[in-house]
Amino acid sequence: MSLDQDQQLRSGCHDETTLRLDSSDSRDLAKQPLQGLKLASHKVLEKAQQTGRLKCSKCGGSRMFFCYTCCSLVGVSIQEIPIKLPVKIDIIKHPNETDGKSTAIHAKILAPSDVTMYTYPCVPEYDMNNVVLVFPGPEAVSVKDIRRCLGNRSKTKLHDHFDEPCPKRLAIEDPNGGTQDAKNPEATDEAKTQESKVFPLQRVVFIDSTWNQTNKIITDERLQGLLQVELKTRKTCFWRHQKGKPDTYLSTIEAIYYFLLEFHQSFLVQEYNGEYDNLLFFFSYLHSVINKAKTSAGKC
Numbered sequence: 001m002s003l004d005q006d007q008q009l010r011s012g013c014h015d016e017t018t019l020r021l022d023s024s025d026s027r028d029l030a031k032q033p034l035q036g037l038k039l040a041s042h043k044v045l046e047k048a049q050q051t052g053r054l055k056c057s058k059c060g061g062s063r064m065f066f067c068y069t070c071c072s073l074v075g076v077s078i079q080e081i082p083i084k085l086p087v088k089i090d091i092i093k094h095p096n097e098t099d100g101k102s103t104a105i106h107a108k109i110l111a112p113s114d115v116t117m118y119t120y121p122c123v124p125e126y127d128m129n130n131v132v133l134v135f136p137g138p139e140a141v142s143v144k145d146i147r148r149c150l151g152n153r154s155k156t157k158l159h160d161h162f163d164e165p166c167p168k169r170l171a172i173e174d175p176n177g178g179t180q181d182a183k184n185p186e187a188t189d190e191a192k193t194q195e196s197k198v199f200p201l202q203r204v205v206f207i208d209s210t211w212n213q214t215n216k217i218i219t220d221e222r223l224q225g226l227l228q229v230e231l232k233t234r235k236t237c238f239w240r241h242q243k244g245k246p247d248t249y250l251s252t253i254e255a256i257y258y259f260l261l262e263f264h265q266s267f268l269v270q271e272y273n274g275e276y277d278n279l280l281f282f283f284s285y286l287h288s289v290i291n292k293a294k295t296s297a298g299k300c
């Protein structure tokens, strides 16, 4: 059995110490849409790559940058991390998904207090009124429709409890320019008032698996009632992109990042200022390393 060229490059992305590059090369090779991100300096990763693999202090495994088993950094310390996220993230991982290849672990390492990982068939009970699932199903809605769709669910299912206090209240945008708290009595449009009394979204679920394995998870009855949300305007930069799939099929860390970006732009008052860009800290670095390797191999 022999690996094809591409696969050899793929397997070398963060497991081998043979790739060498200097910082200017890596930046030149970063391609859209990964340019312009507000990232912590990649110098720590360049240095770690030159040092080579180290033993994880917890499990003893040989690792570079981070341990995908223990969810901890290895030979790297980054002050700008961890990142605080505006909603909780759950990642449901297919048991056959190789830990070392998954980008889901990036999210857990970079935002440990807001990200929880589960291995299927372990799936928590979700409240369909305040949890959404990111998946491009036939009924999926866009991020900006989340409030309206969850609001409709609340009105239908929980009409009697609508005035119950909700711990997760976000300021919402006032069409007249200012901001208002969700309980501001001056809002006159009844529908809008109803929808914006509380911001319903508390948790966002992502599935981490190959697209072919996803079907088993997505059809699980525990996920059936969840509103599905899609990110169809984004294109992947993932070097392990699955052949034959559209380039809008994102890797897990890209999906999480773009979801949060759209969420921020749609629902948070303050302008987006790179708050979650460091979720792509490892991804963008590895992307540049792979591009460099491909260029050296004459593949581009």
Ligand SMILES: [Zn+2]
Pocket: 056, 057, 058, 059, 060, 061, 067, 068, 069, 070, 071
């Ligand atoms: Zn470990």
